[in-house]
Amino acid sequence: MVLEESEVDKNIPKSTVIEISEFSVDYHMFKRSRKKPLGEFEEYNALKALNININDGEIVALLGRNGAGKSTLLRSIAGLLRPSKGKIVTNGRVILLAGADPGFITQLTGRQNVIELALAYGISENELPDFIKSIEEFADIGEAFERKLSGYSTGMRGKVGFGFITALKPDILLMDETLGVGDREFRKKASKRLNEFIKRSGTVIISTHSIGLARDICTRGIVLDKGGIVIDSNAEEAISHYINMTEKS
Amino acid sequence: MERVITSEFCKEVGELSPEALKLDRNRMKFILKKKFRNLSGRKRLGLVWMVLDPIVVSLVYLFVFSVLSARTSIVTIFVGITLFRLTQNSLKIGMNSIKDFTGGLKAERVRTRVLIGSMIRYRTIDNFLQSFGVALILLLVFDAPLIGIISFLIISQLIGFLSEGVGMNLAPLVKKVPDLINVVNYVLMTLFFASPALYPLSTTEGIHYKLNELHPFTYFVETARYFLDEQSEILNLDYRLFGFFLFILVASIIRGYSIIDRLRWRMTTWS
Numbered sequence: 001m002v003l004e005e006s007e008v009d010k011n012i013p014k015s016t017v018i019e020i021s022e023f024s025v026d027y028h029m030f031k032r033s034r035k036k037p038l039g040e041f042e043e044y045n046a047l048k049a050l051n052i053n054i055n056d057g058e059i060v061a062l063l064g065r066n067g068a069g070k071s072t073l074l075r076s077i078a079g080l081l082r083p084s085k086g087k088i089v090t091n092g093r094v095i096l097l098a099g100a101d102p103g104f105i106t107q108l109t110g111r112q113n114v115i116e117l118a119l120a121y122g123i124s125e126n127e128l129p130d131f132i133k134s135i136e137e138f139a140d141i142g143e144a145f146e147r148k149l150s151g152y153s154t155g156m157r158g159k160v161g162f163g164f165i166t167a168l169k170p171d172i173l174l175m176d177e178t179l180g181v182g183d184r185e186f187r188k189k190a191s192k193r194l195n196e197f198i199k200r201s202g203t204v205i206i207s208t209h210s211i212g213l214a215r216d217i218c219t220r221g222i223v224l225d226k227g228g229i230v231i232d233s234n235a236e237e238a239i240s241h242y243i244n245m246t247e248k249s
Numbered sequence: 250m251e252r253v254i255t256s257e258f259c260k261e262v263g264e265l266s267p268e269a270l271k272l273d274r275n276r277m278k279f280i281l282k283k284k285f286r287n288l289s290g291r292k293r294l295g296l297v298w299m300v301l302d303p304i305v306v307s308l309v310y311l312f313v314f315s316v317l318s319a320r321t322s323i324v325t326i327f328v329g330i331t332l333f334r335l336t337q338n339s340l341k342i343g344m345n346s347i348k349d350f351t352g353g354l355k356a357e358r359v360r361t362r363v364l365i366g367s368m369i370r371y372r373t374i375d376n377f378l379q380s381f382g383v384a385l386i387l388l389l390v391f392d393a394p395l396i397g398i399i400s401f402l403i404i405s406q407l408i409g410f411l412s413e414g415v416g417m418n419l420a421p422l423v424k425k426v427p428d429l430i431n432v433v434n435y436v437l438m439t440l441f442f443a444s445p446a447l448y449p450l451s452t453t454e455g456i457h458y459k460l461n462e463l464h465p466f467t468y469f470v471e472t473a474r475y476f477l478d479e480q481s482e483i484l485n486l487d488y489r490l491f492g493f494f495l496f497i498l499v500a501s502i503i504r505g506y507s508i509i510d511r512l513r514w515r516m517t518t519w520s
Binding site: 082 | 250251252253254255256259268272275276278279282283286287289290291351352353354355356357358425426514515517518519520
């Protein structure tokens, strides 16, 4: 499962934590037609020969319309999607925050889930009490924390899940806009926690439609359209370009 | 840790640290726990059902046979049904193994060695649970010889792993042509009645006997019956054919586990 040191390109600068070169992704969709009644796999190009270098400490906003390839790019960097061409080299622990379910076992209570998942996400036994406390306080669901997850509402599950993922310590954080859970009060709290999480993480890429979020916290912006890069610049310039692009259409 | 992602692989550079190895062990435990928790669900008896299932099914067939006035030994039925159900379940689990390669952890990629480790552990426990209850009944109620019980438990492990191996080899095909699941179900149903699961091989004759000689299951079930002092044809069967089947099955399980990494990677973009 591991490569030899000699097989790795030594020319990548030390500060570069994500190097994406000539990276393309094709999805293979099963399709049945009159001509092919038994069906066949049809290729759909989602990302086209992307070249991006991201340095340590950068907070990058990934902007683009729905279907532009933002989520595909994040999932690719997380090692969850196979490219058809090209290469990605990442340096450090990569966590993908997409949705608010880190992998819950619904038959366990909120507390039991946090304990089991914490160990599976590399939290040591020494860190565990503080880790649990931080999630319990953030989720603020009272005695429900001791109930089985199968009895939770979507909002409650989202609170525990979001609290859990944002308590981890990644070197590279990939965020697919996920603040869709909980009530108004929770969203405010979640936004604060998210900012702290971003500050704690070394490098962050956020896929978002929120101009405000991109403007407030990002140092760089990349706009994607139809699987290709439209602009890769500082956050302000990328945001302006994105606004123009969406207004034209 | 540095990770390189290409169309061929997604791999980490260098040796795994002791922390990474410990994390992998914790993840294996988590995946196992999640699988068994999902299996037991809200059932009051939970995993006990895995032990009870072959016993209950054997008792049902025993009842059917007593109605039909067939003179099949109880031990023969228990052994045959347990081993066949194990074959059936393991094959299906192998065929479905392709469905989820995340290990249930959604925020971070899990190393393939973790998935393989948890699959092997799961198979061992599942094989044991499915055969343990029957083994206990054979020992305590039917006074079966200890060597027979031990052989039965070993053969259960073997047959479980080998069937899962075959299933894992079929998995990519099933992903491409899901209709194969139905075909396999019909084949398994036919084999259940045609192969010596419900009766000893010695009660078959002619083409039925000949066809069973070409079915690997026959060799395992007849070996188990032989060591349990039951009616068995194992000494009359061609051991070279058994060796050939064993070779193919062992090769398929090695291939099954060795393609997981490649397969897991390939199918991330299939939908």
